[in-house]
Amino acid sequence: MKIYNTLTRKKEDFVPIDENEIRIYVCGPTVYNFFHIGNARPFVVFDTLRKYLEYRGKNVKFVQNFTDVDDKIINKAREEGVSAGEISEKYIEEYFRDAQALNVKKATVHPRVTENMNEIIAFVQDLIDKGYAYEAEGDVYYSTRKFAEYGKLSGQNIEDLESGARIEVGEKKQDPLDFALWKARKTDDEIAWESPWGMGRPGWHIECSVMSTKYLGETIDIHAGGQDLTFPHHENEIAQTEAHSGKPFANYWMHNGYITIDNEKMSKSKGNFFTVRDILQNYDGEVMRFFLLSGHYRSPINFSRELMEQAKNGLARMRNAKLHLEHLISTGSEGMTERETAAFAELGKYRDKFIECMEDDLNTADAISAVFELIRDINTDTKDGGSKEFAEKCLGLLDELTAVLGLLRNDDSAGELDDEIRKLVDERQEARKAKNFARADEIRDLLAAKGITLKDTPQGVQIIRE
Template identity: 85%
Template sequence: MKIYNTLTRQKEEFVPIDENEIKIYVCGPTVYNYFHIGNARPFVVFDTLRNYLKYRGKNVKFVQNFTDVDDKIINKAREEGVSAGEISEKYIGEYYKDASALNVKKASVHPKVTENMNEIIHFVQGLIEKGYAYEVDGDVYYSTRKFADYGKLSKQNIEDLESGARIEIGEKKKDPLDFALWKAQKTEDELAWQSPWGLGRPGWHIECSVMSTKYLGETIDIHAGGQDLTFPHHENEIAQTEAQTGKPFANYWMHNGYITIDNEKMSKSKGNFFTVRDILQNYDGEVMRFFLLSGHYRSPINFSKELMDQAKNGLARMQNAKLHLQHLIQNGNGEMTAEESAQYTDLEKYRQKFIDAMEDDLNTADAISVVFELIRDINTVTKEGASKVFAEKCLLLLDELTEVLGLLRKDDAGDSIDEDIQKLIDERQEARKAKNFARADEIRDLLKEKGITLKDTPQGIQIIRE
């Protein structure tokens, strides 16, 4: 597999540290609200990376943190008159609900900052002892200039960074480039822990260094997240971690591109800020996942109603192919014919085409195209029907590939045909038997309004979604 490494700015052959366990760390959400469509992209993309590596027989240890200590959480708690812990626990629960709707599986470990405070304090102490950090009135800062390779991920040099750096009011750091590892408590209602420097809490960047090394070791295979995290977050993680361990932090850095909304940057002030919870009011979570995987992960993508409708139609094509094969299985019989056996051998070429796309820097856009090529050929060879065994094998192949993408994971027939719809289908059948074609047509139109089309085939009625 080739992966584009942000650190080297080129595609590289992916060589794991340990073939028996690939270690991946992905930056998770700050839990003070529902996560938005921009957050959803790395969650879906790197969940798909894990799926693919597992599909290829690899064992993956996948860590994604929850930032449950942050100014935004504290401010939200003040607004709502509750504790910061209540806010973070509420939105961790909401994260799981929305992630599940997108078919994003839970990580191997979901560590929280609040559960790793002793390790964070110990890590900061280590940096002070090594001369990479210093304390001023309860605050601890990282001495950025002490780390010779600072800027290697974002390809910025100290001189360029220096021109844009400044010291904010209230900060006591020695150099504008330095950043906070530990913040002294400012007000009594702030979250705070006892430390060698007094009551306080960690800065943002330190948490990922600590949790990655704790759960995955000093050097990991892949560190991933959104493009916006490259600088300063990931740059600072490298500086902290490599100063502490003296070893490379991550061998490969993967960053997904930005999402724009109707070709504009997403912003609350512009009124074009959409949480996943908002979007789920109008679109199924699988439609959103399809949309997020339909472009290459490193490319920017634009979110719009038109493109979401296209994703909905694309997913419906996949769902209808699955329903078609399920229909053939339910109504067919017999073993494969010699012709079908040859046809299936030909269809298996799409497995390798799919793998080739995914091996090329996780090209999910091309992988989805391969799935549609497979569906086209399946539809062609099963147009006049198929044996049960042939339909079963085709469905297994379709499921094998779509499972990697995290698509078609719902029981389509069970989910889409509720009791009322089934009653209408049965009534239409009775009307047709009674030659009451006017009523049959009326029911057909009613079903069409609900997005259901019925197709009469030699094997019986086939249900097609629109």
């Protein structure tokens, strides 16, 4: 497998530290609200990376944190008159609801900042002891210039950074480029912990360094997140972690591209800010997942209703292929023919093509195209019906590949019919047998209004969802 490494700015062969366990850390959400479509992209993309590696027989230890201490959480708690802990707990639960709708698998570990405070304090103290950090009236700052390789991930140099750096009012750092590792408590109602520097809480960047090191070790295989995290968050993580351990932090850095909304940057002030919960009111989670995987993860993608409708139609093609094969399994003939045996052997090329695409820096866009080519050939091979065994084998191959993409996992949307629709289908069949074509047509129209099309075949009625 080849992965584009942000650190080296080129595609590299992916060589795990330990073939028996691939270690991946992905930056998780700050839990003060529902996560938005921009957050959803790294969650879906790197969940797909994990699924693919597991499909290829690898054991993956996948860590994604929850930032449950932050100014945004504190401000939200003040607005609602509750504790910061109540806010973070609520939105961690809401995260799991929306992530499940997107078929994002739970991480091996979901560490929280509040559960790792002793380790964070010890990590900060170690950086002070090693001369990379200093205390200033209860705050602790990292001395950026002490880390000689600062800027290696983002490709920036100290001189360029220095020209735009400022010391904000209230900050006590010695250099504008220094960043906070620990923040002194400012007000009595602010959540805080005891530390050698007084009551306070950690800075944002230190959290991931500590949790990655604790749960995955000093050097990990892949650190991933959105492109917006490259600088300063991931750059600062490298500086802290490598100063602490003296070893490389991560061998591969992966970053997904931005999402624009109708070709504009997402912004609450522009009124084009969409949470996943908002979008789920109009589209099911698998449509959103299909949309997020339909472009290469490193490329920017544009979110619009038109493109979501295209994703909905594309996913419908997959679902209808599954429905068609399920129909054949229940109505097809017994025993595969020689023609079907040869046809199924030929279909194996699409598995090879799918794997080739995914091995090429997780090219999900081309992998989806390979699935559609598979569906096209299956439809051609079964246009006049076929055997149950051939349909089962085709469905198995389709299910194998779509599972890697996290698609066709939702039974309710992938072909399972509710009782009302099933009764209408059966009633229409009875009406046709009784030559009551007016009622049959009426039922057909009722089903069409629900997005269900019926196709009469020699093997029986085939149900197609829009």
